[in-house]
Amino acid sequence: MDTTAIAEVGCALFSALGAVFAYLWRRSEGQRDKAIQQHGDAISQIKDSQSAFELFAARTYVTSHTLETAIGNFNRAVEAIFQKLDKIDDKLDKKADKT
Secondary structure, eight states: OOHHHHHHHHHHHHHHHHHHHHHHHHHHHHHHHHHHHHHHHHHHHHHHHHHHHHHHHHHHSOOHHHHHHHHHHHHHHHHHHHHHHHHHHHHHHHHHHHO
16 A cells, blocks of 8 residues: 555545544534523523512512501400400499399
């Protein structure tokens, strides 16, 4: 074999190895891009669910003023119940004194 044939075989071998390397490189890049896309989709879903939760919280949680008003109404109702119980207790005491 002469050097020209050896050079041609070497170039063909180098070209084949380069083609294999290029194929593997493109495949690797495609898988990386696919993984990045999946991660991006997951992140956008998390952001969407966080936005939905923030909207839910804003709609359902009460303000401090509303809470104070509700507690005040509850306290007045409890006081009214205790006043009625005191009146009942007084009436029972008066009946016990009569007998």
